Amino acid sequence: MTVYTTLATRIRANQPVALATVIDGPHVGLTLLMSPEGILGGTLGDAELDRVVARDAVGELEAGRTSIRHYGPQGESTPEDLVDTPTVRVFVESFSPPPRMWIFGAVDFTAALAKVAKVLGYHVTVCDAREVFATRRRFPMADDVIVSWPTPLFEKEGQVLGPRDAVCILTHDPKFDVPAIQGALRTSVGYIGVMGSRKTHAKRLERLTEVGVTDASDLARLLSPIGLDLGARTPEETAIAICAEIIARRTGRLATSLSATNGPIH
Amino acid sequence: MRELLGDIDRWKSQGKRVALARVVDTEGSGPRETGAAMAVNEDGDVIGSVSGGCVESAVVGEALAILNGEQSARVVTFGYSDNEAFAVGLTCGGTIHLFIQPLEW
Structure with a gap:
């Protein structure tokens, strides 16, 4: 060779x-x-x-x-x-191997996010416990589609996640969200975004407190509501808002328009 | 590099000679990172990019000269200078250093 x-x-x-x-x-x-x-x-x-x-x-x-x-x-x-x-x-x-994105919840937003993440070079895994929804047919763009609850997936493979990787939790279902958040917090993953309105987020925080997730530095890792404030409405626009937030977090930029700021671009 | 592999494999299987240009260093503002690559085959077919389109055609010329044996593998620098209004440069004001060589390894 x-x-x-x-x-x-x-x-x-x-x-x-x-x-x-x-x-x-x-x-x-x-x-x-x-x-x-x-x-x-x-x-x-x-x-x-x-x-x-x-x-x-x-x-x-x-x-x-x-x-x-x-x-x-x-x-x-x-x-x-x-x-x-x-x-x-x-x-x-x-x-280096491509960064990983794990998306929890097999919903419409997932398909759009998986598509944008692939454009950015991520290895994309979609995970949902519902066999009917977590299918290759619905997410042909994902590298892996896994039917599982979050906890076993994190226990089995969570150690591969690092600072370059992202976990996006899109389910809105506390049964699924809470264990996904707990699992993600036990890894060194660089980005943890959780979808939901501010009201949903407030309720989720209560549930997290109930299961003992109270550490301020843990809670500070959760980006919820997920994404930059672009006024995104459709799944595709939301996917851009999420990926833009991931980039801005990595680079430490404020994510305003360049035309409104001064200084070097790169 | 990853995105070039499919086309390079196809070119090689057709017996085409291929030159590879990679960004090895950048100064100032630049559109592509170190490691950005493009490949040129002996017919002048091009894949990939090393800037925002500012210097690619000049790179093709350099790559073909290297494949033809008129030049040897070397570092080529592209940067904008006010004194050389017609020289090939980057509109963003940065400088990029490319290493161009035949893909014979």
Whole structure:
């Protein structure tokens, strides 16, 4: 298998992989491919350089970073070692699995949200306990459609959720909402949005108190009512409002019009 | 890169030579992040993008020159400059550094 074939296979299988390419130095264009476990193939033209770049690339991959790194021809990496040494510039590109979105509740809003989330590159899971509604036929755009109550799903797979991922709870049904919220709060998921009017949210808070979810830092993680205030009405508009909130939370922006603000855009 | 794989596979299975251009660094405002990629085959067919459409046609020229052996794999920089009103640049005022090479690995 060539470096490209292995790279393509791993990207398609959603397995983490890092590609290092010499962009400046004696062997411009040579590549080295790495998984978190080590080198998968290729070479940058020097065994010691390969070893040092592989060590650094695994760290970059864990952090999901893509950047240019500087070395000497044999992998020298400290500033003292690099004095009077020609520099090799290596572009290290991390390919991390797509972020995940778990959507609870198989409703119309779910179909629209799953569609927009796919456009943004999410791996989308739809979960509902009702077999009649949680079908592939109704959610062909989702990667997984799971018939389950929230608790077993979180117990089984909740540990995969991290800061880049999102949980959107769209059911409006306390029987389902409350365990979904409890499950999500036990993970390190970056975004927890819960649908419902302000009145529904107030009632939900009472129910959460009854089951012992009272910690202020836990409750602060819940974004409810879900989404940015765009005046969204249809499921599609609401999906945009939810995804826009997810982006704004990640970037820490206020989500006003750029024309109304100053300063750098990116 | 992910979005390019299908077309690259098809081109390779047809025996076409392919050049890959990737954004390796950006300065200032830029429409695409590091890692954004486009690919050009020997017929000049293009997939993907590395900016908001500002520099893609210039990249195709560079990529074909590399595939033809007139240029070797290298870093190419695109940025806007007031002194070079006709030079290819980014309307947003940023600078992007692309690495363009034949996909022969």
